[in-house]
Amino acid sequence: VCAQVETSPRRCWQKVLYERQPFPDNYVDQRFLEELRKNVHARQYQYWAVVFESGAVVQQLCSVCVFVVTWWYMDAGVLSPQGLFGAALVSSLLGYVLFDAIDAGVGRRESGRTRWADLKSTLVFIAFTYGFSPVLKTLTESISTDTIYAMSVFMLLGHLIFFDYGANAAIVSSTLSLNMAIFASVCLASRLPRSLHAFVMVTFAMQIFALWPMLQKKLKARTPRCYVAVTVLFALAALAGLASVSSVGAVLFASLLLSISCLCPYCLIRLQQLKDNIHGPWDEAEIKEDLSRFL
Amino acid sequence: MQSQERPFRSASGEPLALRRRQHSASCRELALRRPRLQLRSLSAVTSAVWLAAYGVFVLSENSMVLSAAIFITLVGLIIYLHFVKIDQESLLVIGSLGIQLTSSYASGKESTTFIEMSRVKDVVINEAIYMQKVIYYLCILLKDPQDPQGVSEVVPLFQSSQPRLDCLMEVYKSCQEILDQRKEAPQSSGIK
Amino acid sequence: MAPRRSAGGSGAEMAAGGRAARGAAAAQSVCMVSDFFYPNMGGVESHIYQLSQCLIERGHKVLVVTHAYGGRRGVRYLSNGLKVYYLPLRVMYNQSTATTLFHSLPLLRCIFLRERVSVVHAHSSFSAMAHDALFHAKTMGLRTVFTDHSLFGFADVSSVLTNKLLTVSLCDTNHIICVSYTSKENTVLRAALDPRIVSVIPNAVDPTDFTPDPSRRDDGTVTIVVVSRLVYRKGIDLLSGIIPELCQKYPELHFLVGGEGPKRIVLEEVRERYQLHDRVRLLGALEHQDVRNVLVQGHIFLNTSLTEAFCMAIVEAASCGLQVVSTKVGGIPEVLPENLIILCEPSVKSLCDGLEKAIAQLRSGTLPSPEAVHNKVKTFYTWRDVAERTEKVYERVAGEKVLPMNERLDRLISHCGPVTGYIFALLAVLNFLFLVFLRWMTPDSIIDVAIDATGPKGAWTKQYFSGKKGRVKEEPPIS
Numbered sequence: 001v002c003a004q005v006e007t008s009p010r011r012c013w014q015k016v017l018y019e020r021q022p023f024p025d026n027y028v029d030q031r032f033l034e035e036l037r038k039n040v041h042a043r044q045y046q047y048w049a050v051v052f053e054s055g056a057v058v059q060q061l062c063s064v065c066v067f068v069v070t071w072w073y074m075d076a077g078v079l080s081p082q083g084l085f086g087a088a089l090v091s092s093l094l095g096y097v098l099f100d101a102i103d104a105g106v107g108r109r110e111s112g113r114t115r116w117a118d119l120k121s122t123l124v125f126i127a128f129t130y131g132f133s134p135v136l137k138t139l140t141e142s143i144s145t146d147t148i149y150a151m152s153v154f155m156l157l158g159h160l161i162f163f164d165y166g167a168n169a170a171i172v173s174s175t176l177s178l179n180m181a182i183f184a185s186v187c188l189a190s191r192l193p194r195s196l197h198a199f200v201m202v203t204f205a206m207q208i209f210a211l212w213p214m215l216q217k218k219l220k221a222r223t224p225r226c227y228v229a230v231t232v233l234f235a236l237a238a239l240a241g242l243a244s245v246s247s248v249g250a251v252l253f254a255s256l257l258l259s260i261s262c263l264c265p266y267c268l269i270r271l272q273q274l275k276d277n278i279h280g281p282w283d284e285a286e287i288k289e290d291l292s293r294f295l
Numbered sequence: 296m297q298s299q300e301r302p303f304r305s306a307s308g309e310p311l312a313l314r315r316r317q318h319s320a321s322c323r324e325l326a327l328r329r330p331r332l333q334l335r336s337l338s339a340v341t342s343a344v345w346l347a348a349y350g351v352f353v354l355s356e357n358s359m360v361l362s363a364a365i366f367i368t369l370v371g372l373i374i375y376l377h378f379v380k381i382d383q384e385s386l387l388v389i390g391s392l393g394i395q396l397t398s399s400y401a402s403g404k405e406s407t408t409f410i411e412m413s414r415v416k417d418v419v420i421n422e423a424i425y426m427q428k429v430i431y432y433l434c435i436l437l438k439d440p441q442d443p444q445g446v447s448e449v450v451p452l453f454q455s456s457q458p459r460l461d462c463l464m465e466v467y468k469s470c471q472e473i474l475d476q477r478k479e480a481p482q483s484s485g486i487k
Numbered sequence: 488m489a490p491r492r493s494a495g496g497s498g499a500e501m502a503a504g505g506r507a508a509r510g511a512a513a514a515q516s517v518c519m520v521s522d523f524f525y526p527n528m529g530g531v532e533s534h535i536y537q538l539s540q541c542l543i544e545r546g547h548k549v550l551v552v553t554h555a556y557g558g559r560r561g562v563r564y565l566s567n568g569l570k571v572y573y574l575p576l577r578v579m580y581n582q583s584t585a586t587t588l589f590h591s592l593p594l595l596r597c598i599f600l601r602e603r604v605s606v607v608h609a610h611s612s613f614s615a616m617a618h619d620a621l622f623h624a625k626t627m628g629l630r631t632v633f634t635d636h637s638l639f640g641f642a643d644v645s646s647v648l649t650n651k652l653l654t655v656s657l658c659d660t661n662h663i664i665c666v667s668y669t670s671k672e673n674t675v676l677r678a679a680l681d682p683r684i685v686s687v688i689p690n691a692v693d694p695t696d697f698t699p700d701p702s703r704r705d706d707g708t709v710t711i712v713v714v715s716r717l718v719y720r721k722g723i724d725l726l727s728g729i730i731p732e733l734c735q736k737y738p739e740l741h742f743l744v745g746g747e748g749p750k751r752i753v754l755e756e757v758r759e760r761y762q763l764h765d766r767v768r769l770l771g772a773l774e775h776q777d778v779r780n781v782l783v784q785g786h787i788f789l790n791t792s793l794t795e796a797f798c799m800a801i802v803e804a805a806s807c808g809l810q811v812v813s814t815k816v817g818g819i820p821e822v823l824p825e826n827l828i829i830l831c832e833p834s835v836k837s838l839c840d841g842l843e844k845a846i847a848q849l850r851s852g853t854l855p856s857p858e859a860v861h862n863k864v865k866t867f868y869t870w871r872d873v874a875e876r877t878e879k880v881y882e883r884v885a886g887e888k889v890l891p892m893n894e895r896l897d898r899l900i901s902h903c904g905p906v907t908g909y910i911f912a913l914l915a916v917l918n919f920l921f922l923v924f925l926r927w928m929t930p931d932s933i934i935d936v937a938i939d940a941t942g943p944k945g946a947w948t949k950q951y952f953s954g955k956k957g958r959v960k961e962e963p964p965i966s
Contacts, residue, residue, distance in 0.1 A: 015668050015820075015821055017667055017668070017689040017797070017818075017868075018821075018824055018868070019867075024686075025686035025687055025688055026682075026684065026686040026687075028683055035672075277641065277642065278641045280669075280673070281672075281817060282638040282669050282672065282817055283642075284638075284640055284720065284793050284794040285722075285816045285833035286793075287722070287725060287793070287833065287834070288834065289728070291724050291725070291727060294727055294728045294731050294732075294757060295727070295756055307929070308930070422562040422937070423561050424572070424574065424575060424594065427593035427597070428594075429601060430935070431935060459933070460936075
């Protein structure tokens with residue numbers, strides 16, 4: 001075999017099976033693995049773009065922080081329920097107007113939802129919550145306060161984990177996330193002194209965990225600059241609130257926010273360079289066309 | 296009548312003795328004898344059970360345990376000797392009549408099966424997966440009454456002693472000699 | 488079940504010729520292990536069967552070990568004394584057995600010992616039993632060969648895990664066989680192997696089974712044949728786009744689809760929507776012997792696979808004289824020369840273009856005649872050639888040493904990464920201790936040596952080929 005190869009150097013190896021070639025079966029040609037491609041789909045990230053995207057995580061952390069701080073003030077009796085309810089109502093109305101103003105009412109027209117429907121669902125929600133708040137108050141009486149705190153912590157953590165930050169992953173579930181947050185708010189509200197407190201706390205949770213992220217999403221899509229400003233302001237507000245409760249907590253929280261918005265993107269970009277994703281002719285072909293038009 | 300005995304081993308390494316008895320040209324008896332129950336192992340098992348029972352008695356302080364242990368060993372021994380422990384398996388092949396399979400239990404009980412020669416199609420050695428082993432075994436193929444070429448049933452032989460291949464070959468050859476005689480017989484009578 | 492005898496020629500001549508040709512080379516006692524074997528049908532199954540038959544013909548002793556299929560358990564014999572052990576192991580998923588890495592050792596050890604196996608040849612990376620057998624064979628110090636029949640990606644979590652297991656399984660295997668060069672590249676990357684211990688030996692088809700018959704075609708129409716399992720990986724979704732596209736353009740076009748699977752419903756919907764009941768025929772599952780009768784009714788063969796290590800279907804179709812149109816994926820470009828195949832990108836548009844080109848050639852009469860194509864294709868792939876090349880692998884492996892335990896542990900630890908390496912090194916040690924225990928329980932000396940059915944001392948081969956009218960000692964079980 002070798003002699004043959006040497007005498008006819010022009011006869012080079014071909015990547016075909018139908019022909020018997022003068023090479024042993026385990027011959028390794030120079031062309032071996034020449035069709036190997038690496039990191040075909042790997043994305044190149046820009047540092048500031050990643051920092052901008054991390055805003056969603058920062059916002060959500062701040063929401064949880066603001067919620068807990070508010071609860072703490074209510075529990076300590078510093079904040080009156082009427083005051084909180086009034087503030088929340090005003091900010092909700094502002095947000096409602098803003099929500100339509102950002103895209104000049106385009107989203108509303110597309111969804112076909114009337115203002116009357118919005119008002120109706122708000123009234124129904126408020127009436128039900130108000131009616132059931134005495135039940136909320138007594139619901140968890142038999143459960144120890146430590147258990148309630150532990151449960152709230154787990155539920156809020158779960159809310160943060162399953163929240164839809166815009167990633168396309170299997171773990172994301174906005175319904176589960178919202179339910180966990182509401183559950184945590186119900187748990188915490190039941191430890192407040194009166195049923196009016198509980199009612200205000202649950203409404204506030206609804207506003208901060210359900211309505212606020214919707215507004216944020218729209219802000220982010222339409223006016224990125226505004227979104228950055230709002231995020232920074234919101235983060236500062238949350239930090240200030242936390243600082244008035246515990247200065248150590250505020251320092252820790254500030255470092256957490258900084259590491260998420262600055263350090264983590266840096267790590268992502270550094271690790272991206274180490275990515276080693278192999279592609280070649282053996283990959284299963286993807287059907288890129290939309291075949292549903294034939295059906 | 297000539298008789299001879301040769302030592303063999305079973306598939307699990309146990310010693311076996313094959314005794315061949317030639318009653319006449321077309322009648323042969325093949326018996327596989329397994330070792331008898333050893334007094335040593337019997338006493339070892341009994342004392343182990345009794346010691347365990349005594350241990351339970353010391354802990355629970357209930358004398359019922361002791362009497363139950365004695366009762367269980369006695370009943371267990373009777374069942375073992377009467378239904379489980381087979382001392383000898385034998386195969387009596389009579390060319391003109393049939394094949395008789397006998398298993399003798401340690402208690403002296405015997406169970407016998409007889410297969411008429413007209414139903415016997417052949418005697419063959421086969422392979423099977425038995426527990427975690429692949430072993431050879433001897434079996435009788437029975438004719439299917441509807442289909443003369445077919446086989447209706449397979450009767451395995453020496454199931455408890457499980458002799459190794461060399462022993463099976465010995466038995467197989469003996470059986471085939473007699474079965475061959477049977478096959479030749481109708482032809483010769485036909486010529487006459 | 489009645490597997491076909493290997494192709495042509497009288498058995499006696501073939502055996503005599505094979506043995507003479509082999510000359511000084513020692514006959515091996517080969518044990519093929521895979522979860523996939525008859526009565527299951529598929530590429531791996533027929534590969535094992537045909538390869539075994541040709542190796543028996545060349546004078547080797549071959550046995551197949553697989554798991555029990557329903558009532559089919561125990562020891563069976565197929566044509567020419569191919570002995571098959573159907574082991575009673577629990578099937579977990581897709582006909583693959585569950586594995587604990589240990590529980591099959593007693594039975595496999597017994598088989599390896601009683602059959603005096605010298606080479607353990609495992610097939611298919613999807614088969615847990617094949618990997619178990621490799622693991623045990625290495626523990627027992629036997630030589631090992633592995634044939635990989637499939638391609639695997641690197642992107643998702645499941646393939647990362649399977650590739651790691653393959654690395655562990657193949658790092659101390661003596662030799663690996665792949666069915667195409669693409670498959671070799673894939674396996675070398677997946678298992679981080681030295682490419683020199685990987686041989687490429689293609690699959691084959693039996694050309695006598697796939698002969699052209701132009702009289703069966705209807706030349707007033709153009710018939711496109713598709714024969715494949717109707718699953719996503721075979722690109723049936725693409726087919727569902729091609730059918731309406733082309734049927735609207737060519738009124739005389741007919742489709743003939745053989746095969747069964749979950750994607751059948753998609754084709755039925757398309758047929759319903761475009762009212763193509765008389766032009767698209769779905770034949771359902773085909774028996775292997777019926778495939779040829781379907782193929783010869785068509786002019787063009789269409790293969791829409793999305794991934795394929797070596798596509799047997801296109802070789803079968805070409806052997807029947809059809810013009811082949813196929814997606815350009817995996818090892819397909821290596822299989823047929825350019826003048827016999829039209830390669831397309833895996834998209835509806837590209838495949839339609841390819842089919843239109845084929846239809847135009849067919850109408851203008853520039854296609855070579857089916858007989859000419861058949862005569863050309865039948866020289867490409869034969870099972871005898873596959874067996875001859877596999878035999879060379881066995882010879883090479885027989886000259887290699889099996890890694891002793893300490894070197895094997897070193898290899899596992901250095902080759903498979905710090906965590907996996909140590910875990911599997913520990914498992915290898917446990918397996919060895921289990922073997923020592925089994926040796927103590929039933930010493931090698933009391934395991935009977937089986938009577939060879941095939942090979943140099945084969946009872947079957949002698950009786951079968953030398954024409955001696957001796958009774959075979961064991962009869963094949965009938966029940």
